[in-house]
Amino acid sequence: MTTKEKIADEALTLFSTKGYRGTSVKNIADAVGIKDSSLYKHFKSKKHIFDTIVLEMHNRMARLSFQTGLPSGPSCENEANACGQLTIDSLRVLSRKIFLFYLKDNFVSRFLKMAVMEQYHSPEIYAVYHKIFMEESIAYQTDLFREMTRQRYCQAVDPEVMAINFYSPIFFLLSKYMGEPEKENTALALLDKQVAEFYSIYWNQNG
Amino acid sequence: MTTKEKIADEALTLFSTKGYRGTSVKNIADAVGIKDSSLYKHFKSKKHIFDTIVLEMHNRMARLSFQTGLPSGPSCENEANACGQLTIDSLRVLSRKIFLFYLKDNFVSRFLKMAVMEQYHSPEIYAVYHKIFMEESIAYQTDLFREMTRQRYCQAVDPEVMAINFYSPIFFLLSKYMGEPEKENTALALLDKQVAEFYSIYWNQNG
DNA sequence: GTCTATACCTGGATAGAC
DNA sequence: GTCTATCCAGGTATAGAC
Numbered sequence: 001m002t003t004k005e006k007i008a009d010e011a012l013t014l015f016s017t018k019g020y021r022g023t024s025v026k027n028i029a030d031a032v033g034i035k036d037s038s039l040y041k042h043f044k045s046k047k048h049i050f051d052t053i054v055l056e057m058h059n060r061m062a063r064l065s066f067q068t069g070l071p072s073g074p075s076c077e078n079e080a081n082a083c084g085q086l087t088i089d090s091l092r093v094l095s096r097k098i099f100l101f102y103l104k105d106n107f108v109s110r111f112l113k114m115a116v117m118e119q120y121h122s123p124e125i126y127a128v129y130h131k132i133f134m135e136e137s138i139a140y141q142t143d144l145f146r147e148m149t150r151q152r153y154c155q156a157v158d159p160e161v162m163a164i165n166f167y168s169p170i171f172f173l174l175s176k177y178m179g180e181p182e183k184e185n186t187a188l189a190l191l192d193k194q195v196a197e198f199y200s201i202y203w204n205q206n207g
Numbered sequence: 208m209t210t211k212e213k214i215a216d217e218a219l220t221l222f223s224t225k226g227y228r229g230t231s232v233k234n235i236a237d238a239v240g241i242k243d244s245s246l247y248k249h250f251k252s253k254k255h256i257f258d259t260i261v262l263e264m265h266n267r268m269a270r271l272s273f274q275t276g277l278p279s280g281p282s283c284e285n286e287a288n289a290c291g292q293l294t295i296d297s298l299r300v301l302s303r304k305i306f307l308f309y310l311k312d313n314f315v316s317r318f319l320k321m322a323v324m325e326q327y328h329s330p331e332i333y334a335v336y337h338k339i340f341m342e343e344s345i346a347y348q349t350d351l352f353r354e355m356t357r358q359r360y361c362q363a364v365d366p367e368v369m370a371i372n373f374y375s376p377i378f379f380l381l382s383k384y385m386g387e388p389e390k391e392n393t394a395l396a397l398l399d400k401q402v403a404e405f406y407s408i409y410w411n412q413n414g
Numbered sequence: 415g416t417c418t419a420t421a422c423c424t425g426g427a428t429a430g431a432c
Numbered sequence: 433g434t435c436t437a438t439c440c441a442g443g444t445a446t447a448g449a450c
Contacts, residue, residue: 003433017327018328019226019228019327019328021226021228021229022228022328024424024425024426025425025426025427026424026425026426034433034434034435035434035435035436036425036426036427037427037428037429037434037435037436037437038433038434038435040426040427040428041433041434042433044427045426045427046425046426046427113327116323116324117323117324117325117326117327117328118324119323119324119386120224120226120320120324120386121225121226121229121324126386130383130386134379134382134383157404158400158404160400161400161401161404164376164379164397164401165372165376165401165404167379168375168376168378168379169371169372169375171375171378171379171382172341172371172374172375172378172379175341175378175382176337176341179326179327179333179337190371193365193367193368194368194371194372197364197365197368197372201408210415231442231443231444232443232444232445233442233443233444241415241416241417242416242417242418243443243444243445244416244417244418244419244445244446244447245415245416245417247444247445247446248415248416249415251445252444252445253443253444253445
């Protein structure tokens with residue numbers, strides 16, 4: 001990792017715990033192991049570090065979701081779900097994948113915390129946060145459920161309603177447990193119960 | 208309104224838009240119409256203003272929820288729902304009441320925005336935010352659905368699962384539209400669709 | 415209780431030696 | 433590219449007159 005990358009990395013850690021304003025350039029420099037003045041050889045300002053992080057997140061998501069439509073998969077595995085047979089296990093895998101990706105991915109989890117805190121101070125971060133964690137998540141899952149409905153894998157329900165029913169608990173549990181990663185197992189147990197219920201509603205009952 | 212109340216009120220407005228650190232004592236004093244030094248006759252520090260706001264929220268919720276169990280009702284109307292006949296309209300009323308209370312109540316809506324931003328900087332605000340908007344909301348609705356299930360108004364499903372299914376979309380839509388109050392109608396339309404679906408799942412189908 | 419004046423500090427950023 | 437030294441702006445808080 002270059003010094004420049006190290007600066008952005010330590011800055012993200014600090015921004016995600018102490019907030020943008022709560023982090024001084026000296027804090028970042030200390031974490032990297034250089035003097036604050038040296039940092040300006042790599043970034044022209046504190047804001048520039050922040051912008052670089054936002055851009056990096058933007059690039060990562062673009063790379064992932066342009067191909068798979070989901071911020072989790074290296075393959076078209078999820079598309080396969082839509083076209084193949086959907087089991088409760090594949091739904092559980094999907095929900096856990098989204099949940100744990102947001103909660104545990106080394107970059108994404110820190111970015112998410114920062115985004116939640118800074119969304120109202122920065123229009124760019126508001127846009128990217130709402131796009132990734134709300135609009136695109138719902139849009140992708142709406143497409144997924146629309147396709148499943150079309151192929152008669154589940155009941156004929158408004159796919160957007162299904163998507164919100166599927167994703168909202170993930171989002172809620174994420175918001176609830178983001179600050180307490182040691183309770184991950186509690187969160188996953190709750191998530192599994194929601195997914196089991198979701199599955200039983202749309203696959204097992206009269207449809 | 209006394210000067211002291213006015214200071215706390217303007218501070219809440221500023222904290223909820225610019226954040227705690229983004230708001231200076233001078234900003235608050237300007238909004239009130241006094242000099243920053245005069246402000247220290249009413250509060251001994253900036254932190255003291257913040258603590259007063261958190262305490263005020265705590266008191267408001269204690270007053271409300273100690274009696275009704277819900278941050279919306281002046282009466283036992285909601286208990287009545289549990290004991291009386293639940294219609295799709297009463298569910299819609301309940302969900303809109305919670306949603307609009309959090310989104311529009313003059314004090315609560317500002318506090319919520321501040322809480323989302325400051326939760327990771329202040330253990331007190333983390334506690335009160337998670338308590339009110341997560342634990343207590345779920346606990347109350349779990350009780351509600353448990354009672355309804357007991358009285359056979361709905362299917363025998365884990366009441367906590369039902370509560371999360373009912374509340375998560377409210378929470379998600381709140382998070383999504385909190386920063387764009389002008390889209391309130393879009394949010395309410397989506398909320399109504401979720402509630403209609405929730406109702407049809409637990410009341411109309413085989414149970 | 416409000417003002418003016420001020421002390422004190424932290425934080426962002428630059429200059430210039432090495 | 434890193435350092436020391438420094439500048440400057442802005443923020444918290446206090447002292448003391450009115």
